[in-house]
Amino acid sequence: MKAEGIDVISFAAGEPDFNTPEPIIHAAIEALEAGFTKYTPSAGIKDLKDVIVAKLHRENGVDVKPEQVIVSCGAKHSVYNSCQVLVNPGDEVILIAPYWMTYAEQIKLAGGVPKVIHTTADSGFVPTYEQLREAVSERTKAIIVNSPSNPTGAVLPRQTIKEIAQLALRHNFWIISDEIYERLIYGETHQSLAALSAEVAERTITIGGCSKSYSMTGWRIGFAAAPPAVAKAMSNFQDQVTSNPTSFAQKGAVAAYKLPTETVEAMRVEFEARRDLILEGLRGIPGITVPTPKGAFYAFPDVSAFLHGEFKDDAALGEYLLTEAKVATIPGNVFEGPGHLRLSYAASREAIVEGVARLKEALARIGPA
Numbered sequence: 607m608k609a610e611g612i613d614v615i616s617f618a619a620g621e622p623d624f625n626t627p628e629p630i631i632h633a634a635i636e637a638l639e640a641g642f643t644k645y646t647p648s649a650g651i652k653d654l655k656d657v658i659v660a661k662l663h664r665e666n667g668v669d670v671k672p673e674q675v676i677v678s679c680g681a682k683h684s685v686y687n688s689c690q691v692l693v694n695p696g697d698e699v700i701l702i703a704p705y706w707m708t709y710a711e712q713i714k715l716a717g718g719v720p721k722v723i724h725t726t727a728d729s730g731f732v733p734t735y736e737q738l739r740e741a742v743s744e745r746t747k748a749i750i751v752n753s754p755s756n757p758t759g760a761v762l763p764r765q766t767i768k769e770i771a772q773l774a775l776r777h778n779f780w781i782i783s784d785e786i787y788e789r790l791i792y793g794e795t796h797q798s799l800a801a802l803s804a805e806v807a808e809r810t811i812t813i814g815g816c817s818k819s820y821s822m823t824g825w826r827i828g829f830a831a832a833p834p835a836v837a838k839a840m841s842n843f844q845d846q847v848t849s850n851p852t853s854f855a856q857k858g859a860v861a862a863y864k865l866p867t868e869t870v871e872a873m874r875v876e877f878e879a880r881r882d883l884i885l886e887g888l889r890g891i892p893g894i895t896v897p898t899p900k901g902a903f904y905a906f907p908d909v910s911a912f913l914h915g916e917f918k919d920d921a922a923l924g925e926y927l928l929t930e931a932k933v934a935t936i937p938g939n940v941f942e943g944p945g946h947l948r949l950s951y952a953a954s955r956e957a958i959v960e961g962v963a964r965l966k967e968a969l970a971r972i973g974p975a
């Protein structure tokens with residue numbers, strides 16, 4: 607619709623709207639001009655692995671050697687590599703719903719079976735110990751943890767992180783910890799799974815990347831840090847499938863990880879202000895309830911009060927909001943979170959104010975049941 611010149615406000619995008627910071631762009635241009643345009647080692651260049659190792663030590667309390675780091679074409683690629691090397695046909699992988707839909711597809715692409723734990727806003731989208739324990743079976747190969755979460759913005763409490771780790775150790779399964787939103791967190795502290803203990807680190811693949819923290823979604827640079835044997839398998843696998851991530855994008859990523867913390871902090875602070883703005887607006891719409899997201903850049907309001915008459919599900923409601931209000935959202939069903947919409951607040955403050963006003967007006971026409 608946007609391409610047709612229609613004035614759509616998009617709360618659909620899963621990417622920051624800021625420009626990539628200048629020093630990163632310069633580093634990539636310099637690399638290009640210096641002829642750094644050839645193959646690199648498949649698992650990434652040494653200077654990038656070194657800054658990732660330093661970052662994991664400094665910010666995450668995770669200690670790994672450079673050979674345990676596999677630089678990839680994005681966190682998505684690292685999740686895929688993890689599933690491919692760990693999951694055999696028929697293996698179960700635990701997911702905590704609502705979850706990023708790619709996980710389920712990548713588990714299935716490896717022949718695995720997603721074992722889904724359902725959580726709701728009442729528990730802050732945090733699974734109980736009983737739910738976690740009941741999801742484990744003799745076929746459990748791994749759990750995928752995503753804190754802060756896309757789509758709910760939930761940040762798992764340290765206690766839940768510890769419970770997941772305990773179960774993984776007791777029942778001998780892997781933890782794939784997608785920490786891509788770790789820097790975008792509001793009033794909470796990020797806890798890396800692999801930082802809990804050396805024993806837990808031996809069972810954990812930590813996944814991160816530049817996309818969300820440094821507004822580098824198009825650069826396609828992510829990483830996995832894994833126990834040595836898994837890292838070797840992932841590196842061999844990547845070697846046969848993609849070879850190295852783009853050479854000069856890796857140089858840009860080196861510059862990203864060397865940026866002063868204030869650069870990311872400025873973006874985080876702006877996201878927090880936008881979060882507060884969208885929450886205030888959404889809470890002013892009769893019939894909507896929305897928990898406070900603690901991280902990432904998504905609000906996940908409950909819109910089930912509007913699902914009546916011709917609006918059978920959130921997809922139908924989303925379609926109505928797009929055509930009638932010209933506001934794009936993502937239906938919760940996509941994330942196994944029916945009755946919700948996902949709104950990305952990686953949009954300007956003006957767009958947030960205008961978009962929420964349009965939603966209010968369009969939803970008032972339906973009215974809560």
Ligand SMILES: Cc1ncc(COP(=O)(O)O)c(C=O)c1O
Pocket residue numbers: 620679680681682683706752755756784786814815816817818823827828
């Ligand atoms: C939870 C989660 N993990 C990974 C990714 C993808 O990250 P990347 O751009 O590094 O592949 C996304 C992007 O939306 C995401 O939401």
